[in-house]
Amino acid sequence: MTAKTSPEKPLPIRSVLQMVSQWIGKLGTVWAEGQITDLSSRGGTVFLTLRDPIANVSARVTCPRGVYEATVPRPVDGARVVVLVKPDFWVNRGSFAFTALEIRPVGIGELLARLERLRQILVSEGLANTERKRRLPFLPGTIGLICGRDSAAERDVLENARRRWPAVRFKVEAVAVQGPYAVGEVTEALHKLDADREVDVIVITRGGGSLEDLLPFSDESLVRAVAACRTPVVSAIGHEQDNPLLDLVADVRASTPTDAAKKIVPDVGEQLALVGALRDRGRRVVAGRLDRETAWVTAVRSRPSLADPVREIERRAEQAGGLRDRARRCLTSSLDRAEDSLGHLRARLVALSPAATLERGYAIVQFPSGEVVRLASSVGEGDELSVRFSDDRVHVTAAKPPA
Structure with missing residues (x-):
């Protein structure tokens, strides 16, 4: 060279x-x-x-x-x-x-050991965490199905899904599900369905088989491709006892293809029964509410104020008239008692008044300053005095009394 x-x-x-x-x-x-x-x-x-x-x-x-x-x-x-x-x-x-x-x-032992090591790696990376698993849509518009060509698993999924919901639609990708080409074909179909915006959920399924037959569904590249999908993925591989690594990272694990059909679409009969039960419950609730409100309205209408409003007004008018008459009587009685008391006071004042004494023939002698003469010795000769009678007064001059 x-x-x-x-x-x-x-x-x-x-x-x-x-x-x-x-x-x-x-x-x-x-x-x-x-x-x-x-x-x-x-x-x-x-x-x-x-x-x-x-x-x-x-x-x-x-x-x-x-x-x-x-x-x-x-x-x-x-x-x-x-x-x-x-x-x-x-x-x-x-x-x-x-x-x-x-x-x-x-050997089988070596394969199992390798699968267990890969399982631990996937768990440590969080690909098996329940928090990252997505919920399936209640009623998917289109379901992507990856299965073997003319396989019993395909028939189980299609027939059971359509039996539960006849209007369900599928996009089927037939691939090799065992052998050397299985991983590549399943992965390619997975990417194709995941890129399709009409597909709401993807189902990967096949029937049961030996450990070697199911090895493609524990392949690391396929498992990681499923974990990276934006579309929810359902794993329905083999039977209940089969547990490939695909089950670990899929959003939902179905024990069998038939179980996958039950998980991806609701049962139309069950839903109709549920709707009927909810409708009956709603009717009972509404009827009960209407009955309570009707009873309340009836009770309100039976009250006197609403049953005969004019009678209630008349009763109130009678009460107001009675209170007015009572107030009038009370005020009149109070005025009469006050008038009597005032008469007694006036009589007492008249009896004690100096005018009454003067009317009986008495007179009051006063100095010009108004001071009452109480003693004759207090008056000097020639003093000007005022003599007050009951109806008038006279002015006099004090003279020396005769000897």
Whole structure:
């Protein structure tokens, strides 16, 4: 590969291929894991394709029949294996392939251990948390269904869903649900339905099977694709005892395809019965309210003020008249008593008044200052005095009394 070449001094293609073969031959052997597809045999050689279960990558492998038959159990299409391979370059055809030196099937225990490790990773990332799971719409307009071609699971979902709600609509994506192409086809169908704005919920379903048959639904790439969907996803894989990792991240897990049909659409009979029960309950509530209000109105109307308003006004008028007469009597009585008391007071005043004494023939002698003369010795000769009678007064001058 380090030979100097130029347009004037090119190498023959055989020499180039021989150098490629020598360089590839130096790579040695390596253990590789994958899934067997396109298994066939011709003469003493077995041909197969070793496919990566996650990425869309594969490689051709040739295996001597003795190596293939020495593997227990013998590998079949879809089997997961670990192969000791040596890269080879065929100079005559200019093609590259691996030669299998030893094949070891991946046991159930190893598969379960790998699935458990992946489960723990998904849980630690929060993909199994109930908080991130979305509720299914009550009545989806269109349901996306990913299932096997002409499978019993497809019939179970379609028939049971339409039996529950005849107007339900489906968009069915028929894919491989086991084998080496299952993961890629299911993932592609999932992306297609998730991008469709008419699809309100996606159902991924298949019937029961062995652990190896259900392995595609525990594939990490598919599981993460489901977790990233914007559309709610229902997982209905196998039977009740089957538990692929898809169930862990799906928004809703259905134990069977029939159970999925029950979860995605309501039962029209049950809903009609529920509507009828709610309608009857509403009628009872409204009727009860009307009865209570009618009884209240009847009670209000039976009150005297509303039953005979004129009679109530007359009764109030009689009360007002009675109160007026009573006030009048009370005021008259109070005035009479006050008048009597005033008469008695006036009589007493008259009896005690000096005018009454004067009317009986008495007189009052006063100095000009108004002071009453009480003693004759207080009057001097020639003093001006006023003598007051009951009806008049006279002015006199005091004279010396005769001897």
